[in-house]
Amino acid sequence: MKLTYSGPLRGEISVPGDKSISHRAVMFGALANGTTEITHFLQGADCLSTIDCFRRMGIDIENTPSRILIHGKGLRGLSAPSSALDVGNSGTTLRLISGILSGQDFKVLLDGDASIRRRPMKRIMTPLSMMGAKIGSLKGNGCAPLHIKGQTLHAIHYQSPVASAQVKSCVLLAGLYADGTTRVTEPALSRNHTELMLHFFGAQVHSEGTTASIQPSPALEGRFIQVPGDISSAAYFIAAALLIPGSEVLIRNVGVNPTRDGILRVCQAMGADITRLNERSDSGEPTADLLVRHSSLKGTVIEGDLIPTLIDELPVIAVMAALAKGTTVIRDAAELKVKESDRIQVMTENLTRMGARVEATEDGMIIHGGSSLQGAIIDSHQDHRVAMSFAVAALAAEGETEIRDAECVSISYPGFYQDLASLQS
Ligand code: S3P
Numbered sequence: 001m002k003l004t005y006s007g008p009l010r011g012e013i014s015v016p017g018d019k020s021i022s023h024r025a026v027m028f029g030a031l032a033n034g035t036t037e038i039t040h041f042l043q044g045a046d047c048l049s050t051i052d053c054f055r056r057m058g059i060d061i062e063n064t065p066s067r068i069l070i071h072g073k074g075l076r077g078l079s080a081p082s083s084a085l086d087v088g089n090s091g092t093t094l095r096l097i098s099g100i101l102s103g104q105d106f107k108v109l110l111d112g113d114a115s116i117r118r119r120p121m122k123r124i125m126t127p128l129s130m131m132g133a134k135i136g137s138l139k140g141n142g143c144a145p146l147h148i149k150g151q152t153l154h155a156i157h158y159q160s161p162v163a164s165a166q167v168k169s170c171v172l173l174a175g176l177y178a179d180g181t182t183r184v185t186e187p188a189l190s191r192n193h194t195e196l197m198l199h200f201f202g203a204q205v206h207s208e209g210t211t212a213s214i215q216p217s218p219a220l221e222g223r224f225i226q227v228p229g230d231i232s233s234a235a236y237f238i239a240a241a242l243l244i245p246g247s248e249v250l251i252r253n254v255g256v257n258p259t260r261d262g263i264l265r266v267c268q269a270m271g272a273d274i275t276r277l278n279e280r281s282d283s284g285e286p287t288a289d290l291l292v293r294h295s296s297l298k299g300t301v302i303e304g305d306l307i308p309t310l311i312d313e314l315p316v317i318a319v320m321a322a323l324a325k326g327t328t329v330i331r332d333a334a335e336l337k338v339k340e341s342d343r344i345q346v347m348t349e350n351l352t353r354m355g356a357r358v359e360a361t362e363d364g365m366i367i368h369g370g371s372s373l374q375g376a377i378i379d380s381h382q383d384h385r386v387a388m389s390f391a392v393a394a395l396a397a398e399g400e401t402e403i404r405d406a407e408c409v410s411i412s413y414p415g416f417y418q419d420l421a422s423l424q425s
Contacts, residue, residue: 001387001406001417003394004375008246008294009423015234017042017227018255019412020165020193021285023050023092025225027100028201029070030059030078031176034222038068040253041227044412046090049112053097056081072222075176080106084145087112089340089411092166094144095124096194099170102133103177104150109138111145115340115382121146124170127158131174131182155180155216162335163308165190168212175214176203183213188305191259196284197225228255228287233413235263235313236388237423239320241292242272243396249423250277251290258286262302262310266317270297270324299326299369307332312339315389318347321367322356323396330364340411341383350378350390354397375399384411391420 022042027050029036041047043063051061051068058079060071078100085108087093094110098121101108111117122142128135134149155178160167168184172194175182189210199205201223204215234254241249256264256276267274273293280287297320302310310317314336321328336343348360353376357368375397380387382405394401409416 001403002400003391003403004400005395005397006424008244009237009241009249010247011423012250012252013237013419013423014252015229015237015254016044016413016415018230019044019046019232020092020191021197021227021255022047023096024193024197025227026050026054026061026068026070027096028197028220029072029222030054031075031100032072032201032220032222033074034072036070036072036222036225038070038225038227039066040229041068042230042412044414045088045410046093046412049086049088049090050093053085053087053093056085070222074219075217078104081108084109084111087116089113089115091116091119094121095166095170096173098124098128098135098146098148099173101148102128102131102135102150102174103153107147107149109145109147117144119143120338123162123164123167127156127160127167127171128174130156130158131178133174153178155182157183157185160184160186162186163188163190164335165194169194172198172205172212172214176217178216181213181215183211185211188308189259190308191257193257193285200284224283226282228282228285229253230412231255231260231263232312234290235316236392236416238263238267238274238290238292239316240392240395240420242267242295242297243320243323243392245294247294249292251292253287254290256286256288259309262306263313263317265306266300266302266310269300270320271295272297297324299324299328299367301329303329303331311335312385315343315347315385316392318351318358318365318367319389319393321369322351322358322373322393324369326369328367328369331361332363334363336364339383341381341386343383343386346381346383346386347389350386351393353378354393354401373397375401378403380405380408382408384408384413388413388416391417
């Protein structure tokens with residue numbers, strides 16, 4: 001994919017449904033009694049992997065362009081798949097489904113692509129084993145393929161060493177099948193879509209500070225879920241509109257849950273002109289339209305409890321920082337190393353190719369902004385968020401940029417390049 005500057009971005013856009021919420025709607029719908037209807041579902045490869053896994057466990061799922069219908073079979077209604085479940089590139093599918101499978105009465109093998117086979121799974125194997133699950137890594141390296149044999153589970157209070165919604169959700173889902181109240185405390189609050197949606201489906205879930213708890217549920221009830229637009233996908237249009245002079249973009253229907261809206265807080269600290277309009281709630285999730293106008297940005301410090309609220313946006317924030325005045329420091333973000341690629345190394349390497357001054361650190365990056373970017377050949381490392389971040393950088397750079405393996409955006413945003421082009425007329 002080759003991209004060059006082609007004028008300001010102007011117009012309106014509606015981004016695809018939120019990835020985290022789409023996954024959870026399928027999973028909880030499968031475990032509920034009755035039918036769950038989902039609209040604005042993200043038809044990205046990761047969420048299709050989740051659908052595929054549940055179909056393989058006997059759940060009837062109708063996927064049409066306008067809506068998804070999940071014919072749930074209740075908490076005990078899944079059946080053993082005939083062979084390994086394939087989660088593709090999706091860490092959310094693998095980690096959340098492991099919590100569910102730990103409470104079933106059958107054995108499963110879980111596998112995925114080359115990237116998933118490198119990602120750390122001990123973080124879920126440890127708490128699930130404490131609950132009594134039989135879970136192991138086939139190669140003994142703490143990574144997928146994982147084998148799980150469902151058991152009767154014990155409630156625990158897990159002190160998670162990482163602020164990870166996938167770990168928290170995995171333990172809470174296992175908690176649906178446990179013999180008492182299961183609690184998870186994390187070092188900082190991660191996205192709370194599992195807590196909100198399980199509550200919406202009728203589970204007894206409570207949150208207090210950084211602790212979430214769940215009681216074993218007799219049943220979940222099917223619901224109607226309208227998925228808000230994904231703020232992680234909106235982030236690329238926010239960044240592009242802020243960076244390219246003369247731009248003004250209205251992004252409709254964006255999920256602005258406070259556990260996800262860190263990018264908006266960082267943009268504000270950088271001096272961005274963003275207005276939230278039409279604030280409302282969709283299926284229990286806060287939603288708004290965002291009006292974004294070109295702004296001259298300044299560097300900032302991004303650290304601590306803010307990090308989990310913008311973890312997936314840090315690649316595109318790094319692009320904004322490279323073009324902002326002054327220095328931006330990102331710290332407490334070592335989790336970036338274990339995403340679909342090592343995003344500290346991959347962002348540093350590619351931004352440097354475009355002429356930015358970036359230092360990789362153990363837990364983040366130091367980005368000395370202020371100089372212009374030059375077109376370059378970018379290796380996305382097949383990481384969708386890296387590819388989309390450099391599409392933004394390309395439009396704000398001088399000369400032509402070529403993004404390798406650019407089609408990997410289909411993991412979370414199949415129509416990304418077309419949507420970007422639609423604002424360039
Ligand atoms: C997600 C949680 C985050 C995020 C990922 C989606 C989720 O991962 O990076 O894209 O849906 O729970 P971690 O839990 O590993 O931080």
